[in-house]
Amino acid sequence: MTQKYLIPLAAVFLLFLVAYTGAGAGLGWFFGIVFPYLAVLAFLVGFVVKVTGWAASAVPFRIPTTCGQQKSLPWIKQNCIDNPDTSSGVILRMLLEIFTFRSLFRNTKAAFNRNASNRITYSWEIFLWVGALAFHYAFLVVILRHFRFFTAPVPSCIQFLEALDGIVQVGLPGLFLSGVVLPAAALFLLARRLFDAKVRYVSQAADFFPLFLILGIAATGISMRYFTKVDIVGIKEMTMGLVTFSPVIPDGIGGLFYGHLFLVSILFAYFPASKLMHLGGVFLSPTRNMANNTRAKRHVNPWNYDVPIHTYQDYEDHFRDKMIEAGLPVEKKE
């Protein structure tokens, strides 16, 4: 079991060290210019290939998960969000799923009673939802805040976001709330996988690797901002060089930054090949993005081909004499 998290953990350490030492050995142009471009390319191409592949696959059945009363007789109240029969209901359901993770909110856990009866009971387990929501929103804020390195002058909406994120005004450089919430939530999600026996049993290396990678990215980023410090103007010169296609490697940037950038590049390149593709996949879940209207509308399997069918009328024409002889009821006597 341990190799499932020790190998990803060692991999993240190794990747960091590769960039840290590599940049020190004069390979800054590779870790700072070549690899980030390749990673963005791999991310985009991989993402498009994955989603177009999904778009091309057939979805022959109406299989929405129904979590409430479906549309029925007029005096029975329908649950319009959890069992939608119209596109607007589906859109509302999808928006709530994407922005508030409603299906995680319903998460339950099964456990045996501790008393003599030893019965299995199901209880509401909200902490996966809390952790996931905190993690995703903190990550979103962190990504958006990083636009300050890719725009000059920085748009006021990004500055506003920074002001909100740093609203507690603790310490200097000012503490960002997302910088606390992101690692805390990622550590919680990791602790779940490590210490909950049932979740540990279903956790693979591919579940641990992204968590360690994101924790490594957060740790290097937090270290650069609050503790070890870097030449921020030099770094922005470099990131602006990347996005304006005139890459430069300024002096004195330091191995820690290259380690951070390399881990981010690895995350981008790894993204389309991993479970992280739920970013695109959440929109394409057939159990969520379909209306439950099978009682009102006939859905024909799109790849149906013509098969020779033998209707009852033909059957009766064929066997009428024998049926009458055997005393079976027939629709037409002659």
Place this chain on the structure above:
Amino acid sequence: MTKNMIMGGLAVFVLAVLSPFWFNMVTTTQAAPEPELLGPAKQAKKCVLETYDMRANHMSLLDEWRDAVVRDADRIYVAANGNFFNMSLSTGENSCLGCHADKAKFCDSCHTYTSVDPYCWDCHTNPKEIE
């Protein structure tokens, strides 16, 4: 989900991912500020800390200075190089802005470039603005 909807969403996503690239094509991009010593700082070959430390830690230093002055009335800072400095951001010849004459060049150019909004100026004023 129809195929058109999926492709439309995918196109929006690709554009969003590429936004740092096209945003800098459609807007004019500001160049990185060049550090420049102006006023008395040009002649004085001494500062509070070494350049590297100053770049990395000036905000923490100012924070410590503020606490020392406000809480302990301790106004003199003895630098590692043996020089004495007045622990003041903007008052007098021996303060930060007394020596580095131009706030716009000395403070704002880098802060604006990297989108840092220090709250020094919630209380302090730029001496040049008063005159």
